[in-house]
Structures are given as structure tokens and as C-alpha cells.
Amino acid sequence: MKSSIGVGLIGTGYMGKCHALAWNGVKAVFGDGPRPRLVHLAEVNRDIARQKADEFGFGKATGDWRELIADPDVDVVSVTTPNAFHAEMAMAALEAGKHVWCEKPMAVALADAERMAAAASASGKVAVLGYNYIQNPLIRQIGAILADGTIGTVNHVRLEMDEDFMADPEALLYWKSEASSGYGALDDFGVHPLSLLQVLLGPVTKVFAHLSKPYADRPTKEGTRRAVETFDTASVLFEMGAGISGVMALNRSAWGRKGRIALQIFGSKGTVVYDQERMNELQLYVASDRPTEQGFRTILAAPQHAPYDRFIPAPGHGLGFNDLKIIECHELLKAIGGESARVIDFSTGLVIEKVVHAMYESHRRGAWVVLE
The missing domain is CATH 3.30.360.10 (Dihydrodipicolinate Reductase; domain 2)
Structure with a gap:
């Protein structure tokens, strides 16, 4: 396994901040595993993204979440947006070859949740939900x-x-x-x-x-x-x-x-x-x-x-x-x-x-x- 892992975060509300705190703290608490590199943060516009990236410690900021998913330096994507956006974002990340950490619930519609599970299976990547x-x-x-x-x-x-x-x-x-x-x-x-x-x-x-x-x-x-x-x-x-x-x-x-x-x-x-x-x-x-x-x-x-x-x-x-x-x-x-x-x-x-x-x-x- 690589000594570090590139992290992308979509969304900076309550759960977005929770994910940022976790990515910042996991190595210090457990000591093992790869060190997270806080690579890219996405919000609804670039100004908010830049502000939150500075607060949370991410290097890049974007107002377009698709730009984050396309970033080759990102290995795993945290999806912490409102429920209605989970399916599209998680599936796009999986199709781009990224691991996914998505907040619950999976999706609003059952058909979307089924598509997410199928996409995860087909990708061979790790896709987990935020049931802490x-x-x-x-x-x-x-x-x-x-x-x-x-x-x-x-x-x-x-x-x-x-x-x-x-x-x-x-x-x-x-x-x-x-x-x-x-x-x-x-x-x-x-x-x-x-x-x-x-x-x-x-x-x-x-x-x-x-x-x-x-x-x-x-x-x-x-x-x-x-x-x-x-x-x-x-x-x-x-x-x-x-x-x-x-x-x-x-x-x-x-x-x-x-x-x-x-x-x-x-x-x-x-x-x-x-x-x-x-x-x-x-x-x-x-x-x-x-x-x-x-x-x-x-x-x-x-x-x-x-x-x-x-x-x-x-x-x-x-x-x-x-x-x-x-x-x-x-x-x-x-x-x-x-x-x-x-x-x-x-x-x-x-x-x-x-x-x-x-x-x-x-x-x-x-x-x-x-x-x-």
C-alpha cells in the first residue's frame, strides 16, 4: 500500500467538517496506514471552496465537484453533500477509479442506491457509508x-x-x-x-x-x-x-x-x-x-x-x-x-x-x- 493517500472532499457543512477532522486526525490517533494528503476540496463556488480549503487544510479548491473527481492526485473522495446529490457524485467517483466514503443515506431513490451498489461492485474500489x-x-x-x-x-x-x-x-x-x-x-x-x-x-x-x-x-x-x-x-x-x-x-x-x-x-x-x-x-x-x-x-x-x-x-x-x-x-x-x-x-x-x-x-x- 502507498505511504500516503490523496483525499478529495465534496461539501463542507456539518458532515464535511467531520470528514475533514477525521482525515486530519486518523494518522495521529492510530499511527498505522497511509498518511492522508488533503488534496482537493469542492463547494458550490470557488470562493467558499477556497475559504474552507484553507480552514480544513486542503491544497486545491474548486467550485466544480467534477474537477475534483478528475484530479489524478485524488485517490479517495468524501461525499458529504445533501442526500439528493449522493448517487451522481459517488458513481462518478467510482467510475473515475476513486475509492468513496459517502454519507448516509445512500440516495433518495431505491433505484439510485441499487445503481450505486452495482457501480461499486463493478469498480473494484472500496465504497463505504458514513455510519459512525x-x-x-x-x-x-x-x-x-x-x-x-x-x-x-x-x-x-x-x-x-x-x-x-x-x-x-x-x-x-x-x-x-x-x-x-x-x-x-x-x-x-x-x-x-x-x-x-x-x-x-x-x-x-x-x-x-x-x-x-x-x-x-x-x-x-x-x-x-x-x-x-x-x-x-x-x-x-x-x-x-x-x-x-x-x-x-x-x-x-x-x-x-x-x-x-x-x-x-x-x-x-x-x-x-x-x-x-x-x-x-x-x-x-x-x-x-x-x-x-x-x-x-x-x-x-x-x-x-x-x-x-x-x-x-x-x-x-x-x-x-x-x-x-x-x-x-x-x-x-x-x-x-x-x-x-x-x-x-x-x-x-x-x-x-x-x-x-x-x-x-x-x-x-x-x-x-x-x-x-
């Missing part, structure tokens, strides 16, 4: 708890994802309320808990969903009001293999919730509980404990929960969201290097996309939908 919550050392620990049978046979799962960035009915309408962004909470939110299910327990096989709009319209900056086209809440029943039932609730309008992904996994011998708002701890209940000692115990993230130790040598200090992005970046580089890596590639991402679209179809039909 699966990288949390404590999510890995939950996987170990399930694998060693500590809570027995899993029979039920409950998932909630809530934030309040769309809770104010008078907040201005923006692209996440437009149909061009997708269904709403399902693909903006639901893909994250579904990614946890995918890595911990496998695919969802059957769904029944109901979607709703807490607010019918929102004000615009022009002083008018426009109809909200996406669904900010979703309630879903689902089934998985091996007789596992589940419930998932999503809400982008939940006052007081800031970054909640609550996961409860119930088994024949115990229960494990996790909440993203307290991402450095999990709760474990083991039924085999003596009755006088039964109760949920708190497990704090520590150096024993790799790769926490790459960041902090002491337990209880805690990692953050951007640290998970650095871990994800390292896993991407491992995949590019031909090593086994903990990533959700476009093939597995397509499985998640099919679940999301099945949920919408269930809502539309008012019936259970069975996945292939």
Missing part, C-alpha cells in the same frame, strides 16, 4: 456480549431515535422538509438505528410502519408558508430472523432530545441498554446474578474497549462523535489496504435502504411488507 455509530467501542462491546451468550437468546429489540432540531413549528423550512431529500425521519434518522441492528443482529425481514407530520407547513425566508413534504415521525413494528420482534420510534420534532439513539436488547438471560446521549456507558442486566445482587450495572468506556485506548489511556473520560468518525476513517483505510474492516459498504448499505423503502411502502399500503 457502529464504531463506538461500547457498541462493539454489546456485540461481544451478544456473541458470548451473556444475555442468552435475543427475543425482542426496542429502538428510539429522537432530536429536536425540527421541534419548533415556526422554524424556517429547509431542504430536509422537501421531498427531494427523501421520506424524512425514516432515511434521515432511521438508517442509523438500522445500521446498529445490521451489525449486531442482522437484517430486518418484515415491517409495518406509520409515518406522520407534526406540522403541516413551515414559514419560509420569503415570508410565506410552504407545505412540509416529509415525515418527521415514524413508528415501526419489525421482525428479524430467529424469532426476534422489534419496535422502532423516530422523531425529529422531540423537544428536549438532542442526539438520542436508545437501544434495548432483551434476551432469555438478561438485557443490554444503550443511549447515544450517554455514549460512553451501557447498562447490563444478568438474570443469573444472585437475587440480592440483581440489577442493571453500568459499564463505562475504558481502554479495554478498543479502540478507546488509541484516544485516551484512562477509563471514564469519554469519546465524542468526531472520535467515532476518526475510527470510521481508520476502518475505511484498512478496507482500502485489503484488511478486514468494520464498515458498511454499499452492498450492505443497500440492504438498509431496502428496509427504509419497505417501511415507506408499508405506511402507504397500511400493511405488513416482507423483505426478500
